[in-house]
Amino acid sequence: MKSPTKALIKRVVPGSLLREARLRLKGKKHYCPVCRKKVYRFQGLSEQYFEQWMKYRYIHSIFNSETLNVTAYSCPGCGASDRDRLYAIYLAGYLEHKETRFLEIAPSKPLARYIRSFPGVRYRSADLLMPEADDAVDITNMSIYPDESFDFVLCSHVLEHIEDDAKALREIHRVLSPGGRGILMSPVYLGIDKDYELKGPMTEPERWHHYGQDDHVRIYSKPGFMGKMRSAGFQIEEITMEKYGRQLFDRCGIHEGSVLYVVSKKQ
């Protein structure tokens, strides 16, 4: 026979709340490697995006994006995205025992805090528009930085905004030291084999319709994105779940199909 207390709780507390409470009692199973805290669960991608894609009849499927966890997108504590968490996992191993001159383009606040926490890092951030960046720089012309002045460059979700992305990639290559590395990431769409880029001026609604965002200028295919990085002189390593294991990916809310592009400049 059920205890009177249990029966009473069941009558007055909605089932969904009970399930939630039970889950909470099981503890925080997830972990954000950016703020280094345990997390009950990650938050999904903002509904506002889905509303815009419906409104403007976005022609591609968001579920074909290579590195995007739609249902576990941001950390409730620090706001780091799933891709930020993937970078943190990689950088933890790379930055721990190295003196590194680090350049982050279009800095992510939580990630910048994380990168700066390594004692050997000398950090700069660059962006043309973000007031919090150290240097106001157009990445297609980073003349304020001498050749080979950084050991690591992180450029995430920037190139899809840049008309002359080949020039930006050549600049990143130029400022990197021989043997230096970088993380170069952009939204990569798996349903196409050539970059999707329309000619001529476009309105914001047209960009939402074709590219899924009002300030993007193309959608990269995987061969297109990798080809452009190679043309700029980079060697590319693709890092997948195979390296870190499903358990770590699940724990950190990283989608199993995620791919980290780590580039390097020849010695």
Ligand SMILES: [Zn+2]
């Ligand atoms: Zn976090």
